[in-house]
Amino acid sequence: MKIDNKVVLITGASSGIGEALVKEFAQHHCHLILVSRNQEKLKQIMQEISYPSNQFLIVPFDLTKYKELPTLVQKIVQKYPKIDVIINNAGVTQRSLAKETTIETTEKLFALDFFSPIYLTQLLLPYLNEPANITVISSVAGKLGSPYRSTYAAAKHALHGYFDSLRAELHKENKKIQVLIVCPGFVKTNISLNALKGDGSTHNQLDEGIQKGLDPQYVAKKILDAIQHEKEEILVAGFKESFAVFLKRFFPKVLSKILVKAKVT
Numbered sequence: 001m002k003i004d005n006k007v008v009l010i011t012g013a014s015s016g017i018g019e020a021l022v023k024e025f026a027q028h029h030c031h032l033i034l035v036s037r038n039q040e041k042l043k044q045i046m047q048e049i050s051y052p053s054n055q056f057l058i059v060p061f062d063l064t065k066y067k068e069l070p071t072l073v074q075k076i077v078q079k080y081p082k083i084d085v086i087i088n089n090a091g092v093t094q095r096s097l098a099k100e101t102t103i104e105t106t107e108k109l110f111a112l113d114f115f116s117p118i119y120l121t122q123l124l125l126p127y128l129n130e131p132a133n134i135t136v137i138s139s140v141a142g143k144l145g146s147p148y149r150s151t152y153a154a155a156k157h158a159l160h161g162y163f164d165s166l167r168a169e170l171h172k173e174n175k176k177i178q179v180l181i182v183c184p185g186f187v188k189t190n191i192s193l194n195a196l197k198g199d200g201s202t203h204n205q206l207d208e209g210i211q212k213g214l215d216p217q218y219v220a221k222k223i224l225d226a227i228q229h230e231k232e233e234i235l236v237a238g239f240k241e242s243f244a245v246f247l248k249r250f251f252p253k254v255l256s257k258i259l260v261k262a263k264v265t
Helices: 016-026 039-048 066-079 103-127 150-172 216-228 239-250 252-261
Strands: 007-011 031-036 056-060 083-088 128-137 177-184 233-236
Touching: 007 016, 007 103, 016 031, 016 039, 016 083, 016 216, 031 039, 039 056, 056 066, 066 103, 083 103, 103 128, 103 150, 128 150, 128 216, 150 177, 177 216, 216 233, 239 252
Parallel strands: 007 031, 007 083, 031 056, 083 128, 128 177, 177 233
Antiparallel strands: none
């Protein structure tokens, strides 16, 4: 799939992997639809890269309010009635034991990490060009569960099931719509700062694993490459996370013993 001049929607576009993706797609002169709660940060990013005002649309929106997504979609399609790429990137992680995580916090995590991306995708399907691409940013946590990530891992596992099924359905309908699932490991973003504790408050700490993580721009380049080569799933992670995924597949009991002792924050 060629990316140049495509219409690309990116959620969670104001920081981290989302911001890096904005800059990568901008190099391909794409028309960008940017969704985030932080409207001012989105404006700042576009000013920093001196992007033409007629080539992007900023739509401030709280994606936890997923039942209001039809309103968001109507605003988008008024300017861009056809879309080529959807990047479901927005998300929040967790730093709490399962037994200490309230049902309200579980609902917040699922609202942003699962219900929002699947509903947004469903609403946008009629507006997709062909060929098109739907990308969802999952996580290594979509492959395995670790302490302090129970609900987060559950939401990411659910994404895999949903989008694998959607891919098969689109193929059966002879739709030229690719579905890509991206599984990043630790990436240098503010994700741990915004992580939810069991009571719903923010973790507000930059974890060691995050500090030593991959550069977001590197991850963004890998994602664009995967879209261009029409891949179905990619793992973008350091050695430890990649090895953990390997162990989960072939030696799950070994991984279980390691996770009991591992530092996962």
